[in-house]
Amino acid sequence: MSTDAAVYCRVLGPARITVRGADAPAELLWRKHLALLVYLARSPRRGRTREHLVGLLWSDRDEKQARHSLSEALRVYRRVLGDAGIEADVDQVRLADGALLLDCDLFAERRAREDWIGAAELVEGAFLEGLAVPDASAFEDWLTAERGLWRGQCLDALVRGAEALVAQGDPARAVALAQRSRAIDPAAEPAARVTMRALALAGDRAGALRVAAELTRALTDQLATTPAPETLRLAERIREARVGRRIASAPEVGRGRARPPLLARAAELAQLSAAWEAVGGEGGGGKGGQVVLVEGEPGLGKTRLIEEIDARARLADGTAARARAVPADEERS
CATH class of the missing domain: 1.25.40.10 (Tetratricopeptide repeat domain)
Structure with missing residues (x-):
């Protein structure tokens, strides 16, 4: 999915719109203008009929006023998206491909590839x-369904x-x-x-x-x-x-002391975690045993790495025993 769209709209949380990296004009964030923009972006082929959109957001007004309100919204969109960003004729209204990127579409793409x-x-x-658009019950029904989906x-x-x-x-x-x-x-x-x-x-x-x-x-x-x-x-x-x-x-x-993140040790931590899972971790077989040697020059983070897997084992109902060599343990020549 291309992320080069000039207009980026965040909808997974409080709505925020940026236009080429800058805050969007205030009138684009008016409730019904925002609602219409997101609804179009989430519609099949990013388009709907004018009649459908009028009924969605302006059913409380007479037809002339409702169509005028829709036209005003489209005027704002053209000013922000450009004439090529919104395609409208006497019957249909459609967002052009690449005119607007929603964060939920980006979310779906990342989720699909398990990122x-x-x-x-x-x-x-x-x-x-x-x-909330309380005077537009059809839109509120759609919004409730979308919130449940996401x-x-x-x-x-x-x-x-x-x-x-x-x-x-x-x-x-x-x-x-x-x-x-x-x-x-x-x-x-x-x-x-x-x-x-x-x-x-x-x-x-x-x-x-x-x-x-x-x-x-x-x-x-x-x-x-x-x-x-x-x-x-x-x-x-x-x-x-x-x-x-x-x-x-x-x-x-x-x-009770905050621990720094374990930096540049993802591979080593994965090896230790796999060894723990194999013998007794969450979901592990709990059979047999393993010996893992962690070695390296002083100051490379061996102790921090071992503390990490030690803490995980304890949280997973493991029992840990710790020992430290002292000078008296050194082999005498």
């Missing part, structure tokens, strides 16, 4: 969040994007995406769990436990139910690591 981080970063909230897709992408960032060793960025998913649905347990993991791995155990408490309240209030055993167990592991029960020697992540 979960790229897709998630486009999501800032509900579809056309905050927009809500599930955006929630899924945010959760997957956050999981991908956790897997890459960047829990701080993962928290930002995960919190957006919780804003979309506070009662979504996958969203809560990835937020809890990301916060815990970033060093904010107290924040992770707050998410667990907020999820419990949301499930009780909205669905009259309680968190799943998987969620409860994750909260228990986070709580144990924070207060020092059962886990006698918590890693640095459990000491």
Whole structure:
């Protein structure tokens, strides 16, 4: 999909339009002008009949006034998009190809190729969040349907994007995406769990436990139910690591200090994660064992890498034992 369109419209959240990188004219953001523009961009072949559009947004006016309002909207579009950007005749109105890019179309493209981080970063909230046209019931019905369509897709992408960032060793960025998913649905347990993991791995155990408490309240209030055993167990592991029960020697992540992202170690982290998953990680077989040697020159981040996989194992109900060599252990000549 080409991203060279002169006009870019963000609809996955509060609407924002830029024209060649600058803020759009205020009249383009008038409620019905914005509603019509996005509706056309989401229509088959990006076009509709004039009669259909008049009935969609101006059914409360007589025909002459309604058609005049539509013509005024098209005048604004021509001024912003150029004469070639809007194609209109006595019957049809259509946006020209390449005249306008919606972020939801870009989102769909990234989602289709499983670029979960790229897709998630486009999501800032509900579809056309905050927009309402109460005197246009047909448009409101369409808007409700669109919000339902994008809500599930955006929630899924945010959760997957956050999981991908956790897997890459960047829990701080993962928290930002995960919190957006919780804003979309506070009662979504996958969203809560990835937020809890990301916060815990970033060093904010107290924040992770707050998410667990907020999820419990949301499930009780909205669905009259309680968190799943998987969620409860994750909260228990986070709580144990924070207060020092059962886990006698918590890693640095459990000491309340923020951890920097794991930079330029995605491949090594993936190898360690694969080894852990093979013997006992989430979804792993839990059979056998493996020995993995992490070696390198001093200062290359070996300790930080090991702490990362150690923290993940603890959150996944693993038990970790840590030892350190002392001078007395050195081989004597």
